[in-house]
Amino acid sequence: MSAFSDAACGCPVGSIGEDLPAPSKALYPPAGERRRIDGLLTEELLDAVARTESGPTVPDFDREKFEAGLKAFDFASPKRLEDVLMWTIEQMLHGIVHVNHPRYFGLFNPAPAFPAQCADRIAAAFNPQLASAVTSPAATAIEAHTIAAVAKRAGLPPQTSGHFTSGGSEANYTAVICALTQSCAGYSEAGARAFSGAPAFYVSRESHLAWVKIAHQAGIGRSAVRLIGTDGGGRMDPQLLAQAIRSDRESGHIPFMIAATAGTTNAGAIDPLTECAAIARAEGLWYHIDAAWGGAAIASARLRPLLAGIELADSVTIDAHKWFAATMGCGMFLTAQPAILPAAFHVSASYMPPRGAMPDPYVNSAQWSRRFSGLRLFLSLAAGGWDAYARHVEKSVALAAYLAGKLKQSGWTVVNEPSLAVLCALPPAGKNDVRSIVTNVLASGRAWVSAANFEGREVLRACVTHGETTEEDVDELVYALEAAQALAQ
């Protein structure tokens, strides 16, 4: 072993042998310890999640105590993993909004489906690298199979391709890159400067405003986003859309994409997908549909008609980590123009394994090294079938309708058409403002709702996001709202 004191190797650690550091048992504990800790986590997580259901929906967060605890983690010396895990679970119990609470009527953050949690364990244990199909043939094929099933269920054409993303922002961003690459031959090499005028794309003013960040990130600038007026019900107005495109062309701008929303964040509204498709076709624009949340309605034969027109899209965003109840970090990008993906993301690197028969994710998507995130949706679909998701989304929609009825009885005015599971409402006349009511509900810890701005008005926003929410939970929300109004008087 003295060979390794060979100075020519340039190694500052020098020789090994008696002084080769032992593998860290903290990072790589023996099997028995792993078994024990995993068993402990099983019990503690079950217990913790059960406790959240009977506790408040909002964090009862003692920041001072938390900060003191956190400060103790200076990483100067090892701590028992078990203690660190128990501390962390305790902070999760008190320091986050509980999406596992059946009265979390919140943003689209789901109570995670159990098969998706199992997928996280398998992906973490084997840690496959999803950059390369040659390296991870089974994992990439399972993802491709899942994407194909979703595309088929959405009615997209058979050639549709796609991939899993970190979330809706990356998927919508991918749509912009694909649309720019498609619309201008010079974009790939020379960027936005290759366009003969400033590029522009069209979304409704009720769309998810990540679009503004995305335009910045794509090098076309925030001013490229056209926020098209809506029809009073949260849906893009096709006439205003057509006008905006005309006006942009007249002033030398370069329209390149229409992005309709199927399930707005504020109100669950669905843009007129077919009319928008016709305008995109007539104008020669890329047609994207952001169905990040609403896309899960494809699971239900009864709800699927609401998404009519989705099959006309050049690309679609659907997040598995929203209404499909996967754990966070699981979006999807689908495109009916699969040739655009290698055009947008191709690259050649000598150290990557030679290409095989299956397309490699790293030359067809924005990420390079990537987690096996698609397994989450695969396992949930495999365990439940489409039928489990059909019942899941139908139940949400039915409960939102139930809530609408209860709110009306309680004097509220429902201002959107809750065709999906988001409801926007105005308080009874003479009652205090929405933000005060929301603040009081959150302070009570009895439910989680939010204030939002829908069609220019401040409204109460409530979404049925948890698969186990009951009518009794909805009743309790209504009682909490009544109490909150009384307090806000």
Place this chain on the structure above:
Amino acid sequence: MSAFSDAACGCPVGSIGEDLPAPSKALYPPAGERRRIDGLLTEELLDAVARTESGPTVPDFDREKFEAGLKAFDFASPKRLEDVLMWTIEQMLHGIVHVNHPRYFGLFNPAPAFPAQCADRIAAAFNPQLASAVTSPAATAIEAHTIAAVAKRAGLPPQTSGHFTSGGSEANYTAVICALTQSCAGYSEAGARAFSGAPAFYVSRESHLAWVKIAHQAGIGRSAVRLIGTDGGGRMDPQLLAQAIRSDRESGHIPFMIAATAGTTNAGAIDPLTECAAIARAEGLWYHIDAAWGGAAIASARLRPLLAGIELADSVTIDAHKWFAATMGCGMFLTAQPAILPAAFHVSASYMPPRGAMPDPYVNSAQWSRRFSGLRLFLSLAAGGWDAYARHVEKSVALAAYLAGKLKQSGWTVVNEPSLAVLCALPPAGKNDVRSIVTNVLASGRAWVSAANFEGREVLRACVTHGETTEEDVDELVYALEAAQALAQ
């Protein structure tokens, strides 16, 4: 409940009551079933990972059998979760390269540390939304604490801020967006067209070529990437760098960033960080360091000097999912210019919770909804302390040096200075080409190595990535290489 047949609600699901769908037990099984399945996973995953160590490093993949099995998942009807999990684990055993194998001398995909796997379970169970600090105060604070500790260990200034990313590509991409936003007041609103000439940035020709994709995605085009020549040892040549900047300025291009690499993929080479910093300073350019893999050397007092100059960077990429052995999907972006993050990523959306005292990740980073990925590094650091990682990286480096010595004894020529844990070597004179040797090693299943192109030559590339690799594993690799050479004659 007849109230809910109220047609005014616009709900196509109609009334509920007796026909409210039950929550899907497949998606939300009862606690007893979760306990049973989690226990099963604990045993099966332990067993599977143990089995990989005695099996081949490469997939012994029967594609036909796999495809037939996969095809059966048409999601038309539910399947027992247990069966689906067992099928999946079986496919992982045979259908991916095994990074858990101690003779995986591969790309930077780590054998995942156990605390990181525990973090994945906790993040999956509570599923916190990392977009908002108000929604998830404990989770965002734990991430911020971890980022601050890494920044401090790297010697970055106290104001350094940052966040977790999906990986190195997103972090490097974030650097480009920050640098563009900083260098041109009009970029945010008008994009790349606001520059008075075509923007350009500088990386070495041995850098990770995700830069080319990133330039496309950032709207400045692939031609914005300048691949600067190297010094024969895989390091950017500062003279060529300065020349390229001069020449670009003369021709009307707009230099905006230098991105040095600290630990190239091919060879683990570290660009001259201090010289590059001086050039960036003199030229008024953003200075980024891509230490996606090599950055973990900050853990070791003995290796840290190799990264001297990292403290001068405006921004740094370090992937926790490389040498820090976190599970996939865990990168980091750090910046000593924290004001640039809200400048690049600000946005306002009425439905988001009101801003609190802590910065919200969604207005300071590219993603919006995000997983609690930073917990993985936090738990590993908490359980092991910096010392566990110091020993982890020192052991890798020592074993790489040991391998260098063994290869030399076996007639190979080591062509890089393996100052970190990647080794590039040429076979003994008269022996067959590298790709044939690599193919034969992979076919033997005894180890995983790859071919790469280093400084214009095809070389064998071997990296010590697994924390439990031993000298005997290195010996076995050398025997496997000798057998592979004999076969390739």
